[in-house]
Amino acid sequence: MSIGAPAAALEVRAPGRLHLGFVDLGGALGRRFGSLGITLEQPATVIEATRADRDTLEGPEAARAGAARDAVRAALGIADRFAIAVKEALPAHAGFGSGTQMDLAVGAAVARLAGRQVTARAIADLMGRGRRSAIGTEAFAGGGVILDGGRGAGPAAPPLLARLPFPEHWRVILVLDAARHGLSGAEEAEAMAALPPFPQALAAHLSHLVLMRLLPALAEHDADAFGAAVGEWQERLGDHYAAAQDGRRFLSPDVAAAVAALRGEGIAGVGQSSWGPTGFAVVGDGPQAERRAEALRRRFASFTNLSFHCVRGRNQGAAFGSIGAAVP
Helix, strand or coil: CCCCCCCCCEEEEEEEEEEEEEEEEECCCEEEEEEEEEEEEEEEEEEEEEEEECCECCCCHHHHHHHHHHHHHHEEEEEEEEEEEEECCCCCCCCHHHHHHHHHHHHHHHHHCCCCCCCCHHHHHHHCCCCCCCCCHHHHHHCEEEEEEEEECCCCCEEEEEEEEECCEEEEEEEEEEECCCCCCHHHHHHHHCCCCCCHHHHHHHHHHHHHHHHHHCCCHHHHHHHHHHHHHHHHHHHHHHHHHCCCCCCHHHHHHHHHHHHCCCCCHHHHHHHHHCCCCCCCCCCHHHHHHHHHHHHHHCCEEEEEEECCCCCCCEEEEECCCCCC
């Protein structure tokens, strides 16, 4: 993604993503992490940015948007003022990459409005994003199902290894818990540091699982095989992360119960995105996914903290639209 000609105002829609997990947390062979993610059509962060006489902010997560505006403006030496209106914001600390998408959306808008040619990767680097995983950056840049190559010995962000389209007829059931928040920032770093050593044999198995089962199943649109690989990966990682989640694979017991109901109905591709609390299930048939989501709403109607959504994958990155007349 490159930045085009200056405009008077821009709307940016930055997609949420699921982070399905890391391949190798230990880095025994020299590269650490390596992650897989799915870009989603919904939910999303939507902002409007306008060149203005003075800086203004409004909408949900406005303070975060303002910090992103100020950071990228300082990094690029931009003197202009901008009004930022957040129309929609991804749920924070829920497993959708809300911080990265806000930073990239605002950063890209500021750069475009100032007429700067800056890539999504460059903006992420300016904002200190994508150090451990490139999934959020690549979801913003091009969407799809993304595999990155993890961190090497140097400071470079993880390279993109594969980007495959999420099949149009597949759906993702999302299970949200409004009463809980996943780990982030210093808490996340502390939890990662406290995890038990990651066995090299597990990293080898997960690498084989991704390369020889998960990605081929996705390329062949085999939802059952894809789901089985995702489910196994999530189980292995969930057991490893349990030490930081009160001994559980899922941060939220309520999400775990809803996901277990789907698993009991034969849906193998279930798990938790990042540190949660959001759970998910990959279903290879749209109408069936809608029916299962509605059944969950009825079954868990008394759980007022839970919500269920049936969404498409997104095979494009962030969407940009000009507002008003272009400025020469």
